[in-house]
Amino acid sequence: MTATVHPRHRRDPARHLVLWGLVVLAAVMLVPFAIIVLNALKSPAEYAASGPLSVPDEVYTQGIVDFWQRVDFGVKLLNSLVISGSVAVLAVVVSVLNAYALGIGRIRGRLWVLTLFLIANTLPQEALVYPLYHLFKQVGLYDTRLGVVIVFTIVQAAFGTYLLSSTLSGFPREVLEAARVDGANRWQVLVRIVVPISRPTLGVLLVFFFIWTWNEFLIPLVLLISDENQTVPVALGVLQGQRSMDATTTSASALLGVLPAVVFFLLFQRTLTRGMTVGAIR
Amino acid sequence: MSLAPAAARPSAAEPRPSARRRGGQGTYLLFLVPGAVLLVAVVLVPFAMNVGISLTRWSGVGDPRWIGLENYRRLFADAAFWASFRHNVGLVVAMAVLPTAAGLVVAAALFDHVAKRFGPRAASVLRACFYLPQVLPIAVAGIVWSWILAPKGGALNAALDAVGLGSLARDWLGDPDIALYSVMGVLVWIQLGYPVVIFMAGMRRIDPALLEAAELDGASWFGRFWHVTVPQIRPELFVVLLTCSIAALKVFGPIYVLTGGGPGGATTVPSYSSFQNFFEKTQVGYGAAIATVLTVLILLLTTAFLRAQSRGEER
Numbered sequence: 001m002t003a004t005v006h007p008r009h010r011r012d013p014a015r016h017l018v019l020w021g022l023v024v025l026a027a028v029m030l031v032p033f034a035i036i037v038l039n040a041l042k043s044p045a046e047y048a049a050s051g052p053l054s055v056p057d058e059v060y061t062q063g064i065v066d067f068w069q070r071v072d073f074g075v076k077l078l079n080s081l082v083i084s085g086s087v088a089v090l091a092v093v094v095s096v097l098n099a100y101a102l103g104i105g106r107i108r109g110r111l112w113v114l115t116l117f118l119i120a121n122t123l124p125q126e127a128l129v130y131p132l133y134h135l136f137k138q139v140g141l142y143d144t145r146l147g148v149v150i151v152f153t154i155v156q157a158a159f160g161t162y163l164l165s166s167t168l169s170g171f172p173r174e175v176l177e178a179a180r181v182d183g184a185n186r187w188q189v190l191v192r193i194v195v196p197i198s199r200p201t202l203g204v205l206l207v208f209f210f211i212w213t214w215n216e217f218l219i220p221l222v223l224l225i226s227d228e229n230q231t232v233p234v235a236l237g238v239l240q241g242q243r244s245m246d247a248t249t250t251s252a253s254a255l256l257g258v259l260p261a262v263v264f265f266l267l268f269q270r271t272l273t274r275g276m277t278v279g280a281i282r
Numbered sequence: 283m284s285l286a287p288a289a290a291r292p293s294a295a296e297p298r299p300s301a302r303r304r305g306g307q308g309t310y311l312l313f314l315v316p317g318a319v320l321l322v323a324v325v326l327v328p329f330a331m332n333v334g335i336s337l338t339r340w341s342g343v344g345d346p347r348w349i350g351l352e353n354y355r356r357l358f359a360d361a362a363f364w365a366s367f368r369h370n371v372g373l374v375v376a377m378a379v380l381p382t383a384a385g386l387v388v389a390a391a392l393f394d395h396v397a398k399r400f401g402p403r404a405a406s407v408l409r410a411c412f413y414l415p416q417v418l419p420i421a422v423a424g425i426v427w428s429w430i431l432a433p434k435g436g437a438l439n440a441a442l443d444a445v446g447l448g449s450l451a452r453d454w455l456g457d458p459d460i461a462l463y464s465v466m467g468v469l470v471w472i473q474l475g476y477p478v479v480i481f482m483a484g485m486r487r488i489d490p491a492l493l494e495a496a497e498l499d500g501a502s503w504f505g506r507f508w509h510v511t512v513p514q515i516r517p518e519l520f521v522v523l524l525t526c527s528i529a530a531l532k533v534f535g536p537i538y539v540l541t542g543g544g545p546g547g548a549t550t551v552p553s554y555s556s557f558q559n560f561f562e563k564t565q566v567g568y569g570a571a572i573a574t575v576l577t578v579l580i581l582l583l584t585t586a587f588l589r590a591q592s593r594g595e596e597r
Contacts, residue, residue, distance in 0.1 A: 018395045019404075022388065026411035029471065032426050033414070035437045052437040053444060098317040105310030113314070120325040122584045124532045126556045127573040130335065130566060131328035134342075154320035161317060186309045215419040217535040218553075222561070233535075237421035240428060240539050250429045257422030265417045269410060 036258060039251035040064060047248050067252040071235050072227065077260070079224075080214055080231040083145050083152075088210040090153040092202055095160025100190050102161065103168030104176065114165060120158040125218050133222050143226050151219055156209040167201055168194065207271045211264055232257060329577075336570035342560075346567065353571035363572070366550045369462055373533050373551060376466035377473045378526035382519065384470075385477025388412065390507050392478070393485045394493075409482060413475035420472065424539030427468045431455050431540075455541050458548040465540055465549050469533070477522045484518035485511060524587040531580055552576045 039047065040063060042056040067073070098117070102110045132151060133142065141147030171194065179189045195202070220234045230238070236257045239245060245253065336353055338346035357363050397405035415423060430437045431454035439451035454464040488511065496506045512519070534553045537543055543550035543558065550558075552572050559569030 018391050019400060022391055022396060022408055025388070026408050029411050029415065029474070032430060032471070035430060036426055039437075047435075051440045052435060053440050094317045094320065097313045101310045101313040105313065107310050107314070113318075116321065116326075117317075118584075119581065120321055122528065122580055123325065123329060124553060124573065124576050124580055126532075126534070126553045127332045127570075127577045128325065128328045129557075130342075130560045130570060130573075131331035132324070133560075134331075135328065150320070151324055154317070154324045157317060158321070158325070186313075190313075211417060215417075217419070217421045217538070218557070221538075233419035233421040236419075236425055237535065237539050240421075240425045241542065247429065247432075247435050250425065254422060254425045254429065257419060257425060261417045261419060261422065262414070265410075265414060 033258065036251050036254045039248055040255035042248055042251075044246065044248050052247065063248045063252040064255065067249055067256065071239065071253075073232075073235075073256055075228060076230055076232045076235045079145060079229060080233075080260070083148055083220075083231060084210045084213040086149045087152040087156060087213040088206050090149065091156035091160055091209045092206050094153060094157035095164050095205065096190070096195060096198075096202065098157065098161040099164030099168045100194060103165040104171055104194065106169070110165075114162060117158045117161045120154070121162060125155075129219055129222050132219070136223060143224060143229055145224070145229055148220055148223055148231075151223075152213045152216060156212060160205050160209070163205070164198070164201065167198065171197075204271055207268045211268070214260070214264070232260065332570045333574055335567055336574045338567045340566045341564040342566045349567070353568050354575075356568065357571050357575065362547060362550070363552070363555070365547065366552050366555050369549060370531060370533075370551045372462055372466055373469060374527050374530040376469040377530035377533070378523050380470050381473040381477050381526065382522055385474060385481055385522070386512065386519075388474070389478045389481035389485060390511055393482050394503070394507075394511075405482075409475075409478060412478045415472050416475045418472070420535040421539050423468070423472050424536045427471075428455060428540050431464055431468075456545055458545045461541055461545060461548045465536060468536060468540065469530075472536075473526065476526070480518050480522050481515055484515035488514045520587075520591070524583065528580055528583055531576065531583075 035052065038055060039052055041059050041061065042054075042063075043058075043060040044063070046054070046056055046060070101107055102114060107113075136142040136147050141150070175193060175197075176189060179193050184192065214231075215233060216231075217233050217237060220231050221237065224230050224234060227235075236253050239253060240250070335346060337348060337350055339349050339352075340346035392405045392408055396408060418426075433439065433451075433453035433456060436454070438454065439448075442448055442451050452460060455461050492510050492514070493506055496510050501509065532553055533551060534557065537549055537551055537554045538557075541549040543554050553576060556569040556572040556576070559565045559572065563569075
């Protein structure tokens with residue numbers, strides 16, 4: 001009401017032009033999704049007859065069903081859910097523990113420890129993947145979901161540690177002191193005070209870790225070779241790499257890959273866009 | 283201020299808190315144990331092994347043979363390696379430079395025009411459209427596009443045909459002269475939403491009075507954008523450019539799915555060629571050397587980033 005009086009806008013058509021320009025650009029961004037939906041619901045015969053741009057005469061879901069059964073998509077979906085879900089929870093736990101020691105405990109040498117975690121976060125996975133492949137073969141973690149969970153727990157926690165440590169180092173000392181005076185030990189302070197107060201940040205991290213892990217490709221591609229362990233992106237990526245699918249099958253597979261992402265997007269949109277500034281450091 | 287209290291303060295204050303802290307160090311260190319064990323086992327040891335392997339000739343089975351810096355000598359003399367880095371520069375343009383430039387304009391238009399004239403709801407719906415490709419698994423985005431760009435029956439060529447521009451149809455991913463540009467185009471599509479969202483968040487920080495003052499002074503929209511908005515969101519610009527550059531150096535999935543590095547190595551990048559050397563050519567030592575060089579490059583970039591960032595904070 002006070003300072004933000006809007007300067008009077010002139011009603012020139014240029015302003016609408018900007019809006020329409022943006023709408024067209026946004027539509028262009030969505031065109032690939034539309035094309036995927038069009039063709040995933042089209043029968044191969046119709047595709048052959050009228051090409052990729054036509055609107056299907058009737059909705060044909062057999063392609064999706066066939067593809068689902070061919071790659072056992074339910075299993076892939078479950079693998080991705082189990083791996084990403086476990087990583088998200090475990091990585092948040094490890095991040096909190098690390099950040100508690102570094103940000104609140106202020107242990108000696110914490111700058112060095114933080115630097116190590118930061119380096120771990122920026123290292124390209126290419127520089128880890130062969131030794132991990134080799135080591136995991138020797139200890140029986142190769143081609144197991146557990147192996148992938150272990151790897152990404154620390155990869156994501158490295159980021160979480162870095163972020164949470166700086167958040168927690170600004171944690172109000174009086175609150176901690178008060179809890180200690182009341183006789184709470186370190187563990188109780190963490191569980192009863194620090195974690196509940198940091199819950200919003202932890203929620204953002206949980207969502208990010210889940211989606212980042214869901215989308216990972218290189219390490220799951222190398223470590224998970226058998227069908228029953230593969231994640232959604234790996235299964236689809238490998239099939240695509242073999243170039244053995246016809247057009248409608250490809251779009252059926254793409255649609256099945258896109259759908260979970262869109263679901264997460266709608267579920268977490270607020271967290272995602274709000275947390276983007278958090279993710280910026282990555 | 284006299285010297286005495288200044289000198290006395292630290293000595294008087296220090297013993298108590300640090301003694302108390304020292305007493306508790308043990309318990310705080312315990313909290314670090316799970317993270318530290320994982321860090322050592324999953325990151326530090328494998329990375330050290332990778333560096334070690336890069337000094338050997340090894341097929342992945344049997345014993346590695348020590349050859350010192352031979353892999354690196356071979357690497358720096360390898361024209362394909364330098365070509366792969368040139369391709370990587372192209373990917374930096376596609377993932378950092380272009381999305382940042384376009385993202386600035388889109389974010390400013392959304393924030394300045396759409397949100398104010400048509401309501402924040404319109405702006406956030408449009409923003410969501412731009413951001414959607416960002417949540418796709420990169421491998422899935424690759425599948426979507428490899429099919430759209432397919433030479434026969436691909437949607438792009440079909441669309442060109444439909445509007446009478448059939449002569450422009452190409453084998454977008456199969457022609458060595460244009461494959462890299464096609465990949466770059468896909469990456470711009472994937473990446474654009476990220477700077478848009480970050481910049482819009484940054485613009486919320488700008489004091490509206492600044493923009494109004496500029497408007498009253500008769501500055502054009504572009505003048506306000508260039509002289510007020512862009513300088514005000516410099517921290518965001520910085521973060522986006524550098525994180526996107528690092529991400530561009532690590533690109534693997536889109537290359538694997540879209541082109542497999544082809545045709546004829548026209549789209550190979552270092553991360554992909556290290557993968558090829560590890561698992562296809564069984565030249566593990568050589569692949570490890572490529573991965574190590576890539577790591578050094580990324581760490582240098584990160585260091586430069588953190589340096590510049592802390593210098594910016596001091597100011």
